Structures are given as structure tokens and as C-alpha cells.
Amino acid sequence: MSTRMLLQLLATLLVLPYLFPIVVMLQGALSGRGWGNFRAVLAIDAVPTFFKSSAIIAACTIVIVWALTMAAAFGFAKLPVRGKEVYFWLMVVALTLPEVVLLTPLFATTVHIGLYDTYGAVILPLAAVQLPFTVLLARNYVAGIPDQLFEAARVDGAGALAAFRYIVLPMTRPIAAAIVVLVLINSWNDYLLPLVMLQDPAKQTVTLLPQYFVSQFSNDQTKVLASAVITAVPEIVAYLCLQRLFERGLAAGALK
Known part of the structure; x- marks a missing residue:
């Protein structure tokens, strides 16, 4: 059996556990x-x-995470920031904190500053929770950009902001696409924060849609599953549109 057939068999076996629930x-x-x-x-x-x-929560979270991730990745990878390695690893430690552990202090904070029952009460925590991982990916990608490009930009009189705009942003489109897809999936599928932080029915998200078919006296599982399929459609479309860039960016961000 050839190596290609073995890899195909391995890929099929890896996909089956995820395909069966679908x-x-x-x-x-x-x-x-x-x-x-x-x-x-x-x-x-x-x-x-x-x-x-x-859509509002996902779009705002994507914009915040993308902007802060690209800026932080540029700073950690290329700028001579004092103590940046310490700051970076302190941020990476945040990856070990699950969302449910942060729920109580987040709830108390949003109530105290008057953000409770607003989109901001969901958007800001969602962005903060995802930033450590996206910065970790993007930093590795930006670190792979040749230093000669930034040296040439400095010779031409370009500052850090110009280098970020004309070098980093154009060359990080694959990892940016990967970040967009990952943040979209995480923010679109988030159930806990909207449930706790949003009280107004007009601000509820699609993850709460299945609750319409589950109550004390009824449990229509066919419609629960149908609502789950409907809520997954935007994520599938987004992934198919950005598939090539997503795979390139994720692989490069993980390996560089």
C-alpha cells in the first residue's frame, strides 16, 4: 500500500468521529x-x-480581535519593546483560563460599569478570551516576514506605523483569514455569555433558538436539530469562502 493511500485512510479515520454526529x-x-x-x-x-x-456580536468581535491581534503580533515579533517576552508569556498563560471560571467576575464587572444587557457585555469578553490564541498564531506568522523588508522601509523613511500598514497587513492576509474564521465560529457559537449577559429578548442570539422547542411540557428534538442546522449555515458559508486562506494561514501560523 502506497504512502498516499495510507494518508488517505488515516484522514478518513480521523474525519469519521466528526462526521457521524453531523x-x-x-x-x-x-x-x-x-x-x-x-x-x-x-x-x-x-x-x-x-x-x-x-451578526452584530460576531462582526464587532472579529473587528476588535483582528485589529488588536495584528498590532500585538507586530509588536511582539518585530518591534524592540522592552520586556516583550515576559508580556507575551503572561498573555499566553491566559489560555489556561476557561470561560466559565471568568464568568462571575465578568458579570460583576459588567453590572458595575453599566454594560449589563448590552452587546458590549458579550463582545468585549468574547474578544478578550480569544486574543491570547490569535496573537500566538499571528506572532509566529509575522515573525516569518523577512527583517530585510522592515530595514528597507526604515531606510526609505517609513516609521513603525507605515511598516505595519504597507508590509504587515498585506502579507498577513492568510493568517487574518484564519483569525476571522476562528473568531466567527467561537463568537457565533458562544452560548454562555449571551445567556448570562443579555436579558432583553430582542438581543438574544441564535444559540438560544433551540430553547423555543424545549420546555417543561414539550421537547421537540426534530426542531431543535433543525434549528442547530440553520444556525450553522453562516459559519459553513464563511469557511467555504475563506477555505484556502484559512488553511494556509493556520498552517503557517502554527509552524513558523
């Missing part, structure tokens, strides 16, 4: 009334509001 979810969503389950979910008046809230 197949089960689709089968459950189409059982009973079939496509009528999807129509029943989309007929709920709150669905457009849920998607709007999730």
Missing part, C-alpha cells in the same frame, strides 16, 4: 415532517432578531 443531526432534523421542520423554525418571529444580534 449525519445524525441532519437525519434527526429531517425526520417526521422533513423540510417542514426547517420551515417551522424559520416561521418564528424572533429568528431574524436572533440572527441580527449574532
Whole structure:
């Protein structure tokens, strides 16, 4: 058996554990009334509001994480910042803190500063939780940019801001695409923060949509699964659109 066939077999075996739940979810969503389950979910008046809230939270989180990640990666990788290695590893330590551990202090802080029941109460913690990992990826990618480019820019009179704009941003599009996809998935799928931080029904997100079909007296699993499939569509579309850049950026950010 050739090496290529062995790799294909290994890839298939690795995919199967992830593919099986998806197949089960689709089968459950189409059982009973079939496509009528999807129509029943989309007929709920709150669905457009849920998607709007999730889109606002995801878009704002992506912008914040992308801007801060690129700036921090440039500083950690290329700028002569005093003690930057200490700051970097202190930030990496934050990767060990799960979101649920931070929930109580985050809730108390948002109430104290008046952000409770606003989009900011979800967006800012979501961005903060994801920044350590995205900076870790982007720093490795930016470190792989040749120093000669920055030296040539300095000879031409360009400062750090110009180098960031004309060298770093154009050359980091693959890792930026990977960051966009990762942040979109994490912010779109987040359940805990919207549940705790948002009280107004008009600000609820799509992750709370399945609750419409689960109550004390009913538990319609077909519509729960149909709503799960519907909420996953934007993420799938985003990944397919950015697939090449995502894979290039993720691989380069992990290996450089």
C-alpha cells in the first residue's frame, strides 16, 4: 500500500468521529415532517432578531480581535519593546483560563460599569478570551516576514506605523483569514455569555433558538436539530469562502 493511500485512510479515520454526529443531526432534523421542520423554525418571529444580534456580536468581535491581534503580533515579533517576552508569556498563560471560571467576575464587572444587557457585555469578553490564541498564531506568522523588508522601509523613511500598514497587513492576509474564521465560529457559537449577559429578548442570539422547542411540557428534538442546522449555515458559508486562506494561514501560523 502506497504512502498516499495510507494518508488517505488515516484522514478518513480521523474525519469519521466528526462526521457521524453531523449525519445524525441532519437525519434527526429531517425526520417526521422533513423540510417542514426547517420551515417551522424559520416561521418564528424572533429568528431574524436572533440572527441580527449574532451578526452584530460576531462582526464587532472579529473587528476588535483582528485589529488588536495584528498590532500585538507586530509588536511582539518585530518591534524592540522592552520586556516583550515576559508580556507575551503572561498573555499566553491566559489560555489556561476557561470561560466559565471568568464568568462571575465578568458579570460583576459588567453590572458595575453599566454594560449589563448590552452587546458590549458579550463582545468585549468574547474578544478578550480569544486574543491570547490569535496573537500566538499571528506572532509566529509575522515573525516569518523577512527583517530585510522592515530595514528597507526604515531606510526609505517609513516609521513603525507605515511598516505595519504597507508590509504587515498585506502579507498577513492568510493568517487574518484564519483569525476571522476562528473568531466567527467561537463568537457565533458562544452560548454562555449571551445567556448570562443579555436579558432583553430582542438581543438574544441564535444559540438560544433551540430553547423555543424545549420546555417543561414539550421537547421537540426534530426542531431543535433543525434549528442547530440553520444556525450553522453562516459559519459553513464563511469557511467555504475563506477555505484556502484559512488553511494556509493556520498552517503557517502554527509552524513558523
